[in-house]
Amino acid sequence: MTVASTRPHIPDRLENPWRMALFSWETLLIVVAVAIFIANSLASPYFLNVWSLSDLTFNFTEKGLIALAMALLIVAGEIDLSVAAIIALSSTMMGMAVQAGADTPVLVLIAIGTGLACGIFNGALVTRLGLPSIVVTIGTMSLFRGISYIILGDQAYKGYPAGFAFFGQGYVWWVISFELVLFIVAAFVFGVLLHRTSFGRTIYAIGNNPVAATFSGVPVERVKFILFCLTGLMSGIASICLTSRLASTRPSIAFGWELEVVTMVVLGGVSILGGAGSIPGVVLAAIIMGLVTFGLGLLNVPGIVMSIFTGLLLITVIALPILWNRLRQKGA
Amino acid sequence: MLQHARHGPVEKSPARAHEPVLALSGVSKSFPGVRALSKVSLELYPGEVTALVGENGAGKSTLVKILTGIYQPDEGTIFLGGKEVSFSSAYDAHRAGITAIHQETVLFDELSVAENIFLGHAPRGRFGLIDRKRMVAEAAAVLKRIGADIDPQARLRDLGIASKHLVAIARAFSIEAGIVIMDEPTAALSQKEIEELFALIGRLKADGKAILFISHKFDEVFRIADRYAVFRDGESVGAGLISETDHDALVRLMVGRPVDQIFPKKKVEIGEPVLTVSGYCHPTEFEDISFELRRGEILGFYGLVGSGRSELMQALFGVTKPSKGAVKIDGKVAIIRSPEQAIRYGMVYVPEERGRQGAIAGLPIFQNITLPALKRTSRYGFLRLAEEFRLARQYAERLDLRAASLDRDVGTLSGGNQQKVVIAKWLATIPRVIILDEPTKGIDIGSKAAVHEFMSELVAQGLSIIMVSSEIPEILGMSDRIIVMREGRIAAEFAREEADAEKLVRTAAGIGGAA
Ligand SMILES: Nc1ncnc2c1ncn2[C@@H]1O[C@H](COP(=O)(O)OP(=O)(O)OP(=O)(O)O)[C@@H](O)[C@H]1O
Ligand SMILES: [Mg+2]
Numbered sequence: 001m002t003v004a005s006t007r008p009h010i011p012d013r014l015e016n017p018w019r020m021a022l023f024s025w026e027t028l029l030i031v032v033a034v035a036i037f038i039a040n041s042l043a044s045p046y047f048l049n050v051w052s053l054s055d056l057t058f059n060f061t062e063k064g065l066i067a068l069a070m071a072l073l074i075v076a077g078e079i080d081l082s083v084a085a086i087i088a089l090s091s092t093m094m095g096m097a098v099q100a101g102a103d104t105p106v107l108v109l110i111a112i113g114t115g116l117a118c119g120i121f122n123g124a125l126v127t128r129l130g131l132p133s134i135v136v137t138i139g140t141m142s143l144f145r146g147i148s149y150i151i152l153g154d155q156a157y158k159g160y161p162a163g164f165a166f167f168g169q170g171y172v173w174w175v176i177s178f179e180l181v182l183f184i185v186a187a188f189v190f191g192v193l194l195h196r197t198s199f200g201r202t203i204y205a206i207g208n209n210p211v212a213a214t215f216s217g218v219p220v221e222r223v224k225f226i227l228f229c230l231t232g233l234m235s236g237i238a239s240i241c242l243t244s245r246l247a248s249t250r251p252s253i254a255f256g257w258e259l260e261v262v263t264m265v266v267l268g269g270v271s272i273l274g275g276a277g278s279i280p281g282v283v284l285a286a287i288i289m290g291l292v293t294f295g296l297g298l299l300n301v302p303g304i305v306m307s308i309f310t311g312l313l314l315i316t317v318i319a320l321p322i323l324w325n326r327l328r329q330k331g332a
Numbered sequence: 333m334l335q336h337a338r339h340g341p342v343e344k345s346p347a348r349a350h351e352p353v354l355a356l357s358g359v360s361k362s363f364p365g366v367r368a369l370s371k372v373s374l375e376l377y378p379g380e381v382t383a384l385v386g387e388n389g390a391g392k393s394t395l396v397k398i399l400t401g402i403y404q405p406d407e408g409t410i411f412l413g414g415k416e417v418s419f420s421s422a423y424d425a426h427r428a429g430i431t432a433i434h435q436e437t438v439l440f441d442e443l444s445v446a447e448n449i450f451l452g453h454a455p456r457g458r459f460g461l462i463d464r465k466r467m468v469a470e471a472a473a474v475l476k477r478i479g480a481d482i483d484p485q486a487r488l489r490d491l492g493i494a495s496k497h498l499v500a501i502a503r504a505f506s507i508e509a510g511i512v513i514m515d516e517p518t519a520a521l522s523q524k525e526i527e528e529l530f531a532l533i534g535r536l537k538a539d540g541k542a543i544l545f546i547s548h549k550f551d552e553v554f555r556i557a558d559r560y561a562v563f564r565d566g567e568s569v570g571a572g573l574i575s576e577t578d579h580d581a582l583v584r585l586m587v588g589r590p591v592d593q594i595f596p597k598k599k600v601e602i603g604e605p606v607l608t609v610s611g612y613c614h615p616t617e618f619e620d621i622s623f624e625l626r627r628g629e630i631l632g633f634y635g636l637v638g639s640g641r642s643e644l645m646q647a648l649f650g651v652t653k654p655s656k657g658a659v660k661i662d663g664k665v666a667i668i669r670s671p672e673q674a675i676r677y678g679m680v681y682v683p684e685e686r687g688r689q690g691a692i693a694g695l696p697i698f699q700n701i702t703l704p705a706l707k708r709t710s711r712y713g714f715l716r717l718a719e720e721f722r723l724a725r726q727y728a729e730r731l732d733l734r735a736a737s738l739d740r741d742v743g744t745l746s747g748g749n750q751q752k753v754v755i756a757k758w759l760a761t762i763p764r765v766i767i768l769d770e771p772t773k774g775i776d777i778g779s780k781a782a783v784h785e786f787m788s789e790l791v792a793q794g795l796s797i798i799m800v801s802s803e804i805p806e807i808l809g810m811s812d813r814i815i816v817m818r819e820g821r822i823a824a825e826f827a828r829e830e831a832d833a834e835k836l837v838r839t840a841a842g843i844g845g846a847a
Pocket of ligand 1: 388
């Protein structure tokens with residue numbers, strides 16, 4: 001055939017992957033993290049100390065656990081704003097079980113079960129009824145926390161068993177806390193899931209173009225359902241860590257965390273519109289958020305300023321890529 | 333109408349030496365890693381149609397986007413009516429009297445047809461508010477002018493792709509413009525709509541408008557163009573009067589070598605039935621469809637826009653739900669409720685709407701191609717990139733894809749090359765029954781031959797193909813049997829030998845006498 005004779009060979013890639021990595025968002029995050037680290041150590045003489053650094057990790061591990069699952073959900077083009085409320089509900093359930101005399105293993109099962117149940121509920125509403133996830137999870141956010149308020153009122157559950165303290169206060173080795181190890185393991189698992197499995201690939205496809213993904217044989221609704229379950233599950237696990245660390249449950253526990261988690265995910269380079277993002281980015285973003293809160297804490301900055309900071313950060317990281325693209329298009 | 337225009341005073345004008353209304357010279361445009369246009373020039377004359385031809389990726393659509401202010405050129409000048417101009421936005425070009433039908437139309441699904449047509453230039457009433465009544469009336473008038481039977485108040489999302497395309501055409505014509513650009517306006521339109529469009533082009537010529545017409549269909553080019561311009565690899569390689577060139581010369585300019593235009597279909601032994609559809613119904617789209625597809629067969633589906641062909645195929649593929657009827661694969665009843673299940677049965681559908689249903693613009697080429705075949709390229713659910721690149725390359729090269737590398741995002745490819753990725757995607761699952769919906773839409777003639785050759789080879793291996801196409805030469809050239817649909821029903825069936833263009837068109841339109 002005449003046509004066949006000049007068919008060109010198409011290479012896999014042209015750019016060197018290392019070079020591409022050098023100019024990625026993750027590289028920028030590393031630079032920012034190092035800069036904040038240096039700033040912190042200059043600002044406070046107490047910062048450069050293994051125990052300070054160990055304490056610092058508690059600022060992001062619990063939120064980070066949820067951010068890992070949330071990242072997958074946002075890449076798929078959905079969102080879950082009820083995560084903090086799931087923490088409250090799971091914690092309340094554990095508190096009730098403690099009153100009934102339950103021991104640590106039972107508490108863990110209850111938290112995981114509650115988290116998973118909440119995830120299933122969110123997932124079913126979104127995928128079965130076809131409702132937008134932002135609306136559904138704003139609703140369930142009030143619902144789940146509302147249940148906690150009804151059960152607890154202005155009371156608090158205390159008296160968690162001694163063994164339960166390990167999850168939020170225990171150390172695996174020297175200054176390495178259980179929470180940190182859990183976060184590292186979870187980050188590895190979610191990283192592999194998103195970047196190395198065909199399940200992860202379908203998440204990107206769904207976030208980019210759900211119609212084309214359906215035509216390609218991707219079970220779009222099932223994948224989304226699983227992601228809601230995973231997010232619920234991780235919220236339940238985060239609830240165990242947080243409840244154990246505080247050794248008490250109040251209905252206001254983890255109040256406002258959903259925004260911090262979303263900020264973490266978006267700062268990590270996950271597109272709020274779905275379809276793009278990476279787990280290493282989210283891990284770096286978690287570390288940066290931890291460094292910043294800790295640094296501001298060392299400087300005795302009040303909590304309200306921190307939440308203003310989170311709000312500004314969220315707006316900036318959402319606006320930045322959009323503005324950047326607009327600039328690039330003008331220039332091109 | 334067209335005939336009329338040809339005999340009118342306009343016909344003589346090419347002979348007269350007159351001034352171009354629009355002239356480009358030395359225009360270049362680069363994207364990261366690709367030089368899409370390199371010092372091209374082009375002239376458009378009032379009352380004349382200039383056809384721009386070139387292979388997929390030659391830079392035609394890039395030029396259209398420069399002329400409409402969507403992209404800014406890196407260098408070069410544009411003269412409009414003798415004066416140098418530069419467009420910094422689409423609005424500038426619009427005000428200068430340039431309107432365009434783009435290859436990938438951008439319309440809004442949630443808006444009505446009328447709103448889509450007049451978005452940004454709606455008729456205004458008192459206090460500068462949009463005059464809805466006038467807008468709907470004017471939309472109806474434009475739709476009528478292009479011969480489209482579409483309700484201006486319908487929501488766009490409820491229309492099929494071809495009707496959406498007609499809305500995009502109506503939008504271009506709702507703007508009073510001296511220069512009209514059409515980037516593959518006839519892709520996926522059937523003969524009837526094409527005739528309407530050509531009649532309209534005739535009227536525009538008579539009004540003295542300058543028209544740029546981009547198409548991969550040479551019969552159209554020779555029928556309506558007065559002049560031609562050829563791009564190859566982003567460079568102008570020739571221009572002149574259509575009357576002074578011929579088909580072969582144009583192809584040689586375009587490809588740089590001679591090409592067999594249509595791949596001759598090989599004869600293949602036709603075997604037992606593979607897919608049997610009986611009494612298949614849908615509440616709104618089609619009625620009582622029964623047919624059989626045999627092993628090694630290519631079954632063509634012809635019909636007008638809106639005849640229900642794509643809707644039928646999407647129901648077979650499990651995208652939409654039929655209300656009645658049975659599907660058998662290999663004589664066994666197959667219950668298909670999702671594309672996932674269809675693919676498991678070995679049946680795939682290569683969709684018609686490449687931007688929405690086919691390509692995932694934000695993912696690289698290789699990930700697009702392997703998406704439906706991930707089960708094959710992965711092991712225990714883990715990705716194997718080397719395997720993915722291998723599979724993607726195999727199909728990309730087979731289909732004559734032109735891309736810098738396989739990790740480029742599909743969104744950066746030219747329209748025709750995106751279409752090749754879309755075909756490759758579903759073929760890579762190694763199906764047994766392939767449903768192709770307008771498979772060569774937007775594909776240049778050289779690559780079209782490659783696609784047809786590939787189809788021939790697949791049926792020779794014992795696969796079966798259903799091909800929905802509005803292109804008569806393609807349907808006649810490739811099909812063993814042709815089913816014509818009209819208004820959701822099967823109107824007639826022709827064996828390869830008894831079919832001809834006239835019969836197909838008449839049956840599809842429901843004009844008596846045929847069949
Ligand atoms: N936004 C973009 N980013 C990167 N590359 C691009 C972009 N748009 C076009 N290109 C590249 O520019 C070249 C010309 O593309 P263009 O769309 O103009 O081709 P075309 O002649 O219209 O082809 P077709 O017949 O397939 O429509 C191609 O190599 C394409 O990959
Ligand atoms: Mg094009």
